[in-house]
Amino acid sequence: MAPVARPDTKTLFHIDLTWFEKNGRDLREAMHEVLCDECRARYPSPSDAHPVDRIHPQTAEVTRVDALWESIVDHCAQKPGFITPATPLTAAIFRALLANGNQPMSSEQLHKRVGKSSAAAILKLLLGSEIENGVVPLDSK
């Protein structure tokens, strides 16, 4: 029997993309909302962006990603206003994962990226009864 790991601040979290569908939410709309003004001008509505190929910088693996996602990772998230101290914590966590291309992040990493709260508080929030924006532990089914 594999031991059940107790989640800690090193436990990885990601955005469960199917959560949006299951909960009647539109991920592309949620992504569109986090775009900077420039990108929103380029893609006035979520349906204006189409999937594009993205090459992983380390593995050279090619994945189809949404152009909205591409814009967030390569552009919007690079700007200082993407996550500010005024960004609500749950929104900041969602933005941090989007900015990371949904590569899983631990509470510690999220804490560093959002620059507020604490790793322990972020972990507690992520393990709370309410799942926000589909952010769940990596290995949860």
Ligand SMILES: [Zn+2]
């Ligand atoms: Zn942008």
